[in-house]
Amino acid sequence: MSIDERRVAIGEDRIGTLLEALPYIREFHGRTIVIKYGGAAMEDPQLREDFARDVVLLKYVGLNPVIVHGGGPEITSYMERLGMPVEFVGGLRVSNPATVEIAKMVLVGKVNKDIVLRLNRHGQPAVGLSGDDGNLFRVGRQSAPGGEDIGFVGRIERVEVDLLHHIAQDYIPVIASVGADREGNSYNVNADDAASAVARALGAYKVLFLTDVRGWLRDPGDPESLISEATAAEVQEAMATIVGGMRPKLQACLDAIHGGVGNAYIIDGRLPHSLLLELFTDAGTGTKIGPSR
Ligand SMILES: Nc1ncnc2c1ncn2[C@@H]1O[C@H](COP(=O)(O)OP(=O)(O)OP(=O)(O)O)[C@@H](O)[C@H]1O
Numbered sequence: 001m002s003i004d005e006r007r008v009a010i011g012e013d014r015i016g017t018l019l020e021a022l023p024y025i026r027e028f029h030g031r032t033i034v035i036k037y038g039g040a041a042m043e044d045p046q047l048r049e050d051f052a053r054d055v056v057l058l059k060y061v062g063l064n065p066v067i068v069h070g071g072g073p074e075i076t077s078y079m080e081r082l083g084m085p086v087e088f089v090g091g092l093r094v095s096n097p098a099t100v101e102i103a104k105m106v107l108v109g110k111v112n113k114d115i116v117l118r119l120n121r122h123g124q125p126a127v128g129l130s131g132d133d134g135n136l137f138r139v140g141r142q143s144a145p146g147g148e149d150i151g152f153v154g155r156i157e158r159v160e161v162d163l164l165h166h167i168a169q170d171y172i173p174v175i176a177s178v179g180a181d182r183e184g185n186s187y188n189v190n191a192d193d194a195a196s197a198v199a200r201a202l203g204a205y206k207v208l209f210l211t212d213v214r215g216w217l218r219d220p221g222d223p224e225s226l227i228s229e230a231t232a233a234e235v236q237e238a239m240a241t242i243v244g245g246m247r248p249k250l251q252a253c254l255d256a257i258h259g260g261v262g263n264a265y266i267i268d269g270r271l272p273h274s275l276l277l278e279l280f281t282d283a284g285t286g287t288k289i290g291p292s293r
């Protein structure tokens with residue numbers, strides 16, 4: 001086989017992809033990247049495997065990935081099985097003590113351990129944490145954007161960063177978004193909020209939110225209306241018009257940027273390996289939000 005034939009057989013595009021990734025790998029080496037894992041990427045078994053492999057790869061190439069996860073659909077399905085009412089206001093789950101109990105059981109007992117086991121199996125030991133472990137989160141009560149009382153929905157007031165730095169040296173931290181206040185009352189924390197608080201506290205280089213849409217859409221009903229890049233000021237300006245689950249997410253992006261995180265990304269968790277595509281290729285796939293363009 002001639003050199004040219006061998007080149008074709010190997011596939012020049014594959015080499016191209018590797019070479020394209022190199023400057024990114026160099027740029028991200030030793031950096032902390034916080035990943036909010038939620039939505040569709042959590043439901044499909046193949047996507048769950050892909051996600052675990054991607055995160056393990058990040059660790060192998062020298063990044064410090066930290067996972068913060070939600071579990072919205074799974075909490076809802078358990079609540080429905082128990083005949084409990086499910087209600088959201090401003091994208092936040094209305095949470096009475098029984099709701100918080102279910103959220104804790106599902107997030108900490110099931111979703112968190114599923115992720116930890118999968119990362120372990122793919123070759124990087126992970127440690128699961130909730131906001132209660134090592135006092136990771138101190139939480140205060142939050143009301144809905146309109147001021148309505150939505151029960152035990154918490155806002156993170158403090159993150160115990162030393163604990164995370166410690167664990168992240170050798171393990172991939174996997175954090176379930178629940179926590180307690182000073183009096184020991186438990187709260188359901190929106191996972192986007194939690195990811196943003198963790199990213200700020202760690203001084204993360206980037207925070208990425210995997211979700212079940214392509215990114216921030218100009219028109220939520222039109223997948224073609226993706227906004228691929230926006231500044232924090234542009235997001236701030238649009239905030240009044242944003243509804244549903246995108247609201248806490250965009251607020252989390254804003255808080256992250258204002259808290260010193262380099263960039264925030266909303267990416268499509270339904271797309272296999274969207275994490276790697278966003279981080280290591282020139283063509284971003286979702287919405288990139290930064291302090292400026
Ligand atoms: N402008 C918008 N652009 C994109 N999605 C939007 C917009 N407005 C509302 N949404 C809704 O936000 C949803 C994503 O947020 P949602 O809270 O449901 O998922 P998640 O945060 O990824 O997962 P989880 O809450 O379980 O952690 C989308 O499925 C969409 O229905």
Ligand SMILES: [Mg+2]
Nearest residue numbers: 070072192245
């Ligand atoms: Mg959400």
